[in-house]
Amino acid sequence: MRDFRKYDIWTDSMALVNDVYTFVETFPNTEKYGLSSQIARSAVSIPSNIAEGASRNSEKDFALFLEIALGSAFELETQLIIAERRKYLSVSHLEESILKLTSLQKRIYALRRKVLN
Numbered sequence: 001m002r003d004f005r006k007y008d009i010w011t012d013s014m015a016l017v018n019d020v021y022t023f024v025e026t027f028p029n030t031e032k033y034g035l036s037s038q039i040a041r042s043a044v045s046i047p048s049n050i051a052e053g054a055s056r057n058s059e060k061d062f063a064l065f066l067e068i069a070l071g072s073a074f075e076l077e078t079q080l081i082i083a084e085r086r087k088y089l090s091v092s093h094l095e096e097s098i099l100k101l102t103s104l105q106k107r108i109y110a111l112r113r114k115v116l117n
Contacts, residue, residue, distance in 0.1 A: 002062070004047075004054035009107050013047040013069070016100055020076070027088045035088070039079045045072035046104070059115050066112040073105045 004010050020043040024036040031037075046069045053065025080097050083089040 001057075002054040004051040007050060007054070007111070009069075009104060009111060010047050010050045010054075012100070012104055012107075013043075013050065013073075016097075016104065017043045017047060019097065019100070023089060023093055027083070031088065035079060035083060035086070039076065039083065042072050042076035042079055045069070046076070046108075050108075063112050063115045066108055066115065070105060070108045070112065073101055073108065077101050077105075 020039055024039050027036045049065045049069035049072065053062045053069070056062050056065065077098060080089060080094055080101075084091060084094040
């Protein structure tokens with residue numbers, strides 16, 4: 001069994017979850033059950049799937065959960081762009097978040113490839 005807490009991608013995605021919760025708190029109340037909720041769920045899904053995948057015995061299963069985490073990272077990126085276009089998120093917050101997400105996406109992808117080889 002792998003210790004998910006030792007993966008930088010898990011640690012960094014946990015930090016991203018905190019960032020996300022901080023700025024969705026500023027979204028309008030009308031988005032409470034809409035975009036705010038969806039953004040939070042996508043962010044939480046990233047470290048959650050890394051952790052769940054780490055509990056799996058096979059490399060193939062671990063890779064599948066890394067793929068799901070990667071999909072959640074791209075989903076989150078799209079939702080943040082929508083939030084910025086709706087003026088719920090500043091351009092600077094978006095750019096900072098995209099930089100973190102891009103790095104995370106590349107590292108999740110690289111780990112997934114390594115696990116499968």
